[in-house]
Amino acid sequence: SFRQATPHRRVALAAAMTNQMEREAYTKGFQNKWMVCEDGGIFEGPSGKHSTKIGEVKIGDVIEADAETFDPDNKVIWRLKSPSAGGWIYAPVRGPKTCVPLTENTYKLVQEGVTFYSVNGKKGTIVRKEKELESDQVEIIPKDSVCHVVEEATLEGGKQRFRIVSPVAGWVTKTQVTRTVIEGK
Secondary structure (H helix, E strand, O other): OOOOOOOOOOOOOOOOOOHHHHHHHHHOOOOEEEEEOOOEEEEOOOOHHHOOEEEEEOOOOEEEEEEEEEOOOOOEEEEEEEOOOOOEEEOOOOOOOOEEEOOHHHHHHHHOOOEEEEEOOOOOEEEEOOOOOOOOEEEEEOOOOEEEEEEEEEOOOOOEEEEEEEOOOEEEEHHHEEEOOOOOO
C-alpha cells in the first residue's frame, strides 16, 4: 500500500543574510554610483524577488550601492545606500543591462537636478524660447538627441513642457521625449 504524501507548507521567513552572505557583502563592498537602465523593484532583503518589494526604480534614476551578494537563484544583488538605504536591487550582469556606471561629470549634473531624455519624435522636436507654444522657435533637434531637462511646467490646456539646457536652451513638449540613460565612458 502507498502512503499519500502530504504537501509541504512553506513558512514565510523574514529575509536575513547568512554568515556567508554577510562576509561576501562586506568583503566585496564598494561605493559606486549607477544609473538605472530599466524599471525594477527594490526589495527588503537579499533574497530579492523572494522577499517583499518595498519600492521601485525607474529608468534614469541614480542608485548608490555599498555591498553585493547572491539571491537564492544565484543572481547578483546589491544593497542600496541610496535611495531606500538597506533595500536590495538586482545588479548589472551579462545580457540586458539593469544599470550603468556614472562618470563624475554625469553624477554632478544629476546632483544639480538634471534628468536625461532622448527625442522620440520621428522628425525630431521643436525647441521654443519660452514654455508657451506660441513663443519663438529656437531650433529643431533631431531624433535620438539627448536633452538635459531641468524644469517641468504644465500649460493651461494640460500640455506638459520641459525646460532643457542642452543641446540648446529652451522648452520642448514632454510627449516628444523619453527618459533615457547616460552611459559612463
